[in-house]
Amino acid sequence: MDPVGFKQHDHKTCIRSGLKAVDAYCADHSLQFTPVRRRVLEILLQQHRAMGAYDILDILRAEDLGSQPPVVYRALDFLVRHGFAHKIERLNAFIACAHMGQDHTPAFLICRACDAVAEADADPARKVLGQATSESGFVIEQAAVEALGLCPACQKAAQ
Amino acid sequence: MDPVGFKQHDHKTCIRSGLKAVDAYCADHSLQFTPVRRRVLEILLQQHRAMGAYDILDILRAEDLGSQPPVVYRALDFLVRHGFAHKIERLNAFIACAHMGQDHTPAFLICRACDAVAEADADPARKVLGQATSESGFVIEQAAVEALGLCPACQKAAQ
DNA sequence: GTTGATATGTTATAAAGTAACATGTAGCAA
DNA sequence: TTGCTACATGTTACTTTATAACATATCAAC
Numbered sequence: 001m002d003p004v005g006f007k008q009h010d011h012k013t014c015i016r017s018g019l020k021a022v023d024a025y026c027a028d029h030s031l032q033f034t035p036v037r038r039r040v041l042e043i044l045l046q047q048h049r050a051m052g053a054y055d056i057l058d059i060l061r062a063e064d065l066g067s068q069p070p071v072v073y074r075a076l077d078f079l080v081r082h083g084f085a086h087k088i089e090r091l092n093a094f095i096a097c098a099h100m101g102q103d104h105t106p107a108f109l110i111c112r113a114c115d116a117v118a119e120a121d122a123d124p125a126r127k128v129l130g131q132a133t134s135e136s137g138f139v140i141e142q143a144a145v146e147a148l149g150l151c152p153a154c155q156k157a158a159q
Numbered sequence: 160m161d162p163v164g165f166k167q168h169d170h171k172t173c174i175r176s177g178l179k180a181v182d183a184y185c186a187d188h189s190l191q192f193t194p195v196r197r198r199v200l201e202i203l204l205q206q207h208r209a210m211g212a213y214d215i216l217d218i219l220r221a222e223d224l225g226s227q228p229p230v231v232y233r234a235l236d237f238l239v240r241h242g243f244a245h246k247i248e249r250l251n252a253f254i255a256c257a258h259m260g261q262d263h264t265p266a267f268l269i270c271r272a273c274d275a276v277a278e279a280d281a282d283p284a285r286k287v288l289g290q291a292t293s294e295s296g297f298v299i300e301q302a303a304v305e306a307l308g309l310c311p312a313c314q315k316a317a318q
Numbered sequence: 319g320t321t322g323a324t325a326t327g328t329t330a331t332a333a334a335g336t337a338a339c340a341t342g343t344a345g346c347a348a
Numbered sequence: 349t350t351g352c353t354a355c356a357t358g359t360t361a362c363t364t365t366a367t368a369a370c371a372t373a374t375c376a377a378c
Contacts, residue, residue: 138268233326
């Protein structure tokens with residue numbers, strides 16, 4: 001799995017295939033992929049960056065798809081719970097999952113200059129952590145790595 | 160480095176030695192370890208758990224050591240910036256560093272049932288991530304791992 | 319003792335998130 | 349069809365978390 005986010009890609013395709021994958025998954029698991037939920041995911045896929053809940057809400061408002069915070073928080077909760085989106089705790093923001101459908105431990109590379117976020121995978125890290133923690137008796141159910149640094153573009157800009 | 164937090168230890172000693180280490184570090188680096196900053200760290204060391212900024216503020220208030228949010232946020236900012244405390248993003252809470260003075264990439268084991276937090280180390284994870292991301296050109300400056308799961312005590316309680 | 323840098327005090331407000339209850343809707347069962 | 353159930357959405361009001369901005373204090377160096 002490559003880190004996604006700091007390179008060119010066919011963006012229209014990635015929006016379409018993302019939605020398609022979730023359509024299929026929801027059909028399979030009898031989850032209700034309702035208009036608001038679908039639109040919120042579509043917004044995240046389109047923007048292709050971490051967005052605050054209120055940024056998303058502004059867009060929904062303009063489209064009469066719900067105008068109060070709980071609407072967007074509930075949609076985001078659904079998306080995150082089922083792994084279609086991730087929350088970037090460090091930014092209080094949300095981003096569409098870049099590895100839709102694959103079971104993974106996400107690792108986020110967050111640019112401190114421009115707030116761009118790329119999603120890599122940290123599966124090996126999980127194992128490493130697992131060793132370190134097995135002594136303590138703690139059982140890991142879910143883990144996320146958030147790394148702060150500079151993306152290629154901002155490195156150039158800083159020179 | 161062992162994960163600290165889910166086992167017995169001499170707590171008075173760990174408060175004293177923590178403060179002493181920071182005293183020394185600040186003297187060495189001409190940082191001002193002022194009464195508020197010192198007291199906030201002491202509170203975190205005493206409580207030995209992740210605390211919200213406003214929980215800490217309540218204690219400071221009772222002691223006339225500052226009564227408004229910026230006071231505690233500034234102290235926490237100082238402590239975090241210099242590695243004496245960590246922010247647990249997932250909980251919007253702060254915890255004293257368990258590996259004071261040692262350069263490390265913290266990994267937090269957060270119990271989803273009781274919110275207890277233990278600090279392990281993820282240094283190997285940094286290397287793993289470094290490989291995955293070197294292709295993308297992203298330069299990691301700082302990384303944190305937050306793992307959610309069940310601590311030994313809550314596992315027992317759940318049976 | 320004036321200056322500059324850093325820390326604290328204080329007011330006010332922004333930003334992020336949720337509790338609680340009302341309303342709508344879709345599927346199933348009698 | 350009706351009514352029941354489960355789930356989703358609409359809405360109000362509020363809590364929690366965090367910060368901007370400006371005033372004041374402290375302290376060391378000149």
